[in-house]
Amino acid sequence: ARPGRTRIVTSCILMPPGQAPASPPPMILDIYPGARPGCTARTPRLAYPDPHSPYLWAARGYAYARIAAPRDLIRTEAGPIAGLPDMVGAARQAILAAGLADPDRLVLHGLSQGAVSALHVAAKTEGFAAVIAQNGWADLMSHYFGPPGIHADLYPDLLGTNMPRYEAGAGSDFAMGQTPFEAAERYVRNSPLLMAGEIRIPVLLVHTDMDGFPKSQFDQMYAALARQGNPVRYVWYAGEGHGISSPANIRDLWERLARFTGETVPAPPPAGSAPDQAGGP
Template identity: 25%
Template sequence: MSPDGKSIGMLALNNNDRFVLSVLDTATLTPKVIAGYDKTDVVSFNWVNSRRLIFSIGDVRALIGEGRGGSGTFAINKDGTEIRQLIASVGDEKTRVLNRMHSLHSTVSANEENDVYVTRQTGNRKNPSAALFKLNTLTGQNENIPAPVNSIGFMLDKSGQLRVATTSLDNLTGVEYKDPKTQQWRNLITFDNIKEDGFSPAFIAPDGQLYVRAHKGQDTTSIYRYDLEKNKIDDTPIVSTKGFDFAGRFIFNNKQNKLLGISYESDADGILWLDDKWKSYQAKIDKALPNTVNSLAGANNAENNLIIVHSFSDVHPGSYLIYNTKTEEFTAIGDRKPEVDSKKMSYKDFVRIKVRDGLEIPTYVTIPRNSTGKNLPMVVMVHGGPYLRGVHWDWNPETQFLASRGYVVIEPEFRGSEGYGKTLNRAGWKQWGLAMQDDVTDVTKWAIEKGYADPKRICIAGASYGGYAVLMGLIKEPDMYRCGISWVGVTDINLLYDVSWSDTAGSTWARYGMPILIGDQEKDAAQLKATSPVEQASRLTRPLILAYGIEDYRVPLVHGERFKKALPASTKVEWITYTGEGHGWRQPQNNVDFWTRVEKFLEENTAVK
């Protein structure tokens, strides 16, 4: 919604299946396409102020190397006038068009100005850094905003003044604060971002108060006020999510100079409203739409009677509606994937499963709809990363595809995963192929014990780290899994360090993160060899899909080639490569081809014999 609440911007597909930028007048509910192209897509947009928008274009279907990034970023008025290119693949000062090293950072529309903020990458892989610029969307003029050296992140207050910068140098992270009274920077904290908890800036409230995300001696992170006078974090958090690290966003109304609410994610998405009026709106909307998560958004700079509702669930990709707070009526805007029939989708449940050493593994379980829920074929889906939150309570196309074919899908957030506290995360350090793999095994055994899975019809699947876990699962547990599906999977940890053209080799992550979280090439050489699928490929006997993108720089093709070469000649392997694809499949035809092969492969290897 525009800051004044009079317009709604949206991306929609046109008749040519290209994404266009459209603006809907909230008074007449009449949409107008203001930017659209025949051979490229509008991929993102933001409101600059109540009259003007900024948007970027690119080809969402283009292969790597074919200009999928498009020709840059533009600004346009909501009536389609005064379009101006701001960022291009090439640019110079004469044309006042910035080059592709720049990207949009944020818009600050409290004062209805025409400026946005962009960042430019200034460092390298060993020590990345960025610079911040203020850019006028009407004239194209830009000015550098001074910031501390080695800055990688920036936070502005509601008036557009830079207040907080996050810095990074080697293994050290810093948080710097610019005092509005003295206009001087001061360091709030510097810490080793791998070994120490530290804290990170979360938001600056309309009154200028800083809030941070921190552990503060607890297992999970919460949101705390940072006392800028005492230079310390308050003892009591303002919001916590028990059993989960805080992840969410902060909802403000600039006109009221007020924080209205805080959204968060636990086992599903939720929101804490601090404003009684919005709390009542949420209650009425949830009553009218009882089976979905309903996320609300209003005008930032005004008070009006219209709210955008994003309604979604595990079986519903999402709908957008307008809710009128006076009439309490809904007006449908559109669906994210209208072709999906929610009545045919399968429900996703969250459980915590105790594994062999007593640690609890958060896990999502999807049982095929209209099935008995007992003694079914099962796919164990292992997420990539691995040091991130891999699963969410939402509509997932891969999970729903497998469930629609009759498979139970179980998705463990094994140790090392983030989002559930530092105990679970740190228990996964240097545990590739070891305790991390045991968690996947124990969760699979749990599903068998519960009667969900037929122990003779279980397959393991995953991408990236998940692909690594597939190979180690087949090697370590040949009697548990009948088959494996590994795509863009790591086959040798040493290759992450050694392949010079990969995006990990030589990076800050490879120098300071990987030795601690995955393993040091020298100190842990024996362990890395023992947990390398390539070194143990001769033990793999089960049928396997092994798929890679030719242009993958995260897990280069050599991972798959070496593993395939090391396999016994008798192993049944379906080798798949896609030209122009990277770390996953962007092209619809490749996506369809891959999952069609997966469906056939699963039928052949999990059918009752």
């Protein structure tokens, strides 16, 4: 979208152990607006059960990539993340050109701000087999006016605190620089909720009832996708915050992730392993 300008953006990919170059694996493409390029080595930590560790995906036979998405490249006049689909599409082409993933087994994934972003990309980009969205939101208009999830019950003074995220002119990944009173159509045009008819791949929605992002956002997204005839699944966990922490719920979530990806983009079992009971490797 910027003729005459060339920019190199770097992302890193975690490959499954023992992956044979001749057999590109399925891949999880993690989406998050503003994600910075870089390849800093990550060391698994066992002090806290991280339910979103990329090493859990790699152990199941999936490559994992968090795509770099600098704000200045994904922001356009159409919206704060309107350039993200093109950014992800370019990353997809580079990954496939390098032979690092199976073109028919690519899954979009997003958590928090990444969830609304992944749903947006799924509506505007082809070449992906499924999308997983966790603990995010889907409608910019109702999110602007709505309560800040569980925080609204604990601290009534926080009502309206979603508004600065959108009213900001800069410094926010979803900065509109305008209120819905000034640019209602812009809020509508950028909301994945109203793009539900454009999402034609299987969707897994995951949320919790004590998040700062209200679960009602995904209640609506599920209804919109189901109304459009999309193959959507929705699971939410009671008593959990922004993400899950209960060991039992972490296990349950990964059994559901394995079942969902196993049905949409199955991965061969890693060397020396056997399939688990959830239907995935």
